[in-house]
Amino acid sequence: MSGFGVRDPRTRVAVIGGGASCEHDVSLASAASVADALDPATYDVVRLTIDPHGTWLDPGGRPVGLTGALCLLRRCDVVLPVVHGPHGEDGTLAALSDLAGLPCVGSGVRAGALAMDKWATKLVAEAVGVATAPGxxxxxxxxxxxxxxxxxxxxxxxxxxxxxxxxxxxxxxxxxxxxxxxxxxxxxxxxxVVVGREVDVAVLGRPDGSRVVAPTLEVVTDGVFGLAEKYDGSAVFRIPAPLEDTGTKALEDAAVRVYDALGCAGVARVDFFLTADGPVLNEVNTMPGFTGQSQVPRMFAAAGLAYPDLLDLLVRDALTGR
Missing domain, CATH: 3.30.1490.20 (ATP-grasp fold, A domain)
Structure with a gap:
């Protein structure tokens, strides 16, 4: 809304980053990348940040608290939370959006909470016939x-x-x-310890109930794909993963089965170990890393869907699904 009372025709998107978790800095990078990539001709981006202590900051970096943040959110058309880990990806921001009456990009409360809980995810996966590591x-x-x-x-x-x-x-x-x-x-x-190739599958759920699966990604590392390897550039990603058609089909089927069983929405990354006996689920990320160089955007780019277009699709789907 301009100062002269003329409504901005663009869709106002609240992009939330940061968070009070160990993934704060990664989330800041994802949120900044997402906000920069949204087409300014289509979207009016409102950047909100949650600092490491849980305090909400307005686009200018000023503390506004939860009440002030809600006032800003209510002026938006849709929420795009890019907060990884607890206090964000676990369904809490989806719940806040729901209570505020706003459509939210990504999974809802139930799926966020279940997928964030690795033990609960194991139980759900096993119940629908997808193997997990004994634990x-x-x-x-x-x-x-x-x-x-x-x-x-x-x-x-x-x-x-x-x-x-x-x-x-x-x-x-x-x-x-x-x-x-x-x-x-x-x-x-x-x-x-599961011995197998590390292969990720990105699943995108559309409002009509269809599922889009991006080309698979294999993580190639010299040892464990841990915290350092995820961010120091030492890991090599192969997209699509060099697999036989039967291996790819088994991974895609397992990923969609878990995605649906958890009740995910939007995009989720489902990580597997591909063993001699078939796929073994590692974990599910309902808000994976989302810079332009992160795994999920690169997987969809390999299918011809560019990063800004992927974000546009996610926002439009959230509004349509409302």
Whole structure:
């Protein structure tokens, strides 16, 4: 709305970045990239940030609190939350948008909460016939009862970007790994090491119920694809992943099955290990990294859908699905 009362014909989009989690800086990069890529001829972007302490900041970087943020949100047509991890990707921002009566890009409360919880995701996947790594759930009360007997991966139940994740290949490394994971969550998942190729599948759900699957992406690393490898440029991405047609079909089918079982919307990245026995689910990201060089935008670009066009599609679908 201009100062003369003439309505701006553009769609006003609230792009939210940051967040009070260990993924704050990654989210800032994703949100900035998204806001810059939205076509200014079509979209009026309102940039909102949540600082590491949970304080909302207006487009000028001034603290406005939740009440002030809601006032700004209510002036927008649609919300595009680009907050990775807890207090964002876990459904909390989708819930806030829902309560404010605003359409929101991406998964809703239920899917965000389920997918963020790696233990719950395992249970859902197994229930629809998608394999996961054998594992156990630990809390501070029962961690002392767990005895290391073979190599395992230790990870917080609800954290992303491989924060707090450790490969434990000797008993002496268990306590430090558990300490690192429990520093981020009060529940920790201990899983058997899965030997297989790391392949990601991006699924896009459309308002008409159809599913679009982007070309698969294989992550090629010298060892574990951990926090450092995700952001230091050492990982190599192969798009599409060099697979037999049967392997690709099995991955795509498993990804869509999990996407639908969790109730995802918009785009989600479903990560697998492709083993000799078939796909084994690793995790589901309902708000994956979203810079132009992140995995999901690169996967859709390989299918001919450029980054700005992918964002335009997601925003239009959120408005249509409303």
């Amino acid at each position: 156990v759930l630990l809390t501070p009360a029962d961690r002392a009862a767990y005895a290391w007997t073979h190599p395992v991966v230790v990870k917080p139940v609800s954290a992303g970007s491989s924060h707090g994740v450790s490969l434990v290949d000797a008993a002496g490394g268990l306590d430090a790994a558990l300490d690192a994971a429990f520093a981020l969550d009060d529940r920790v998942l201990v899983e058997d």
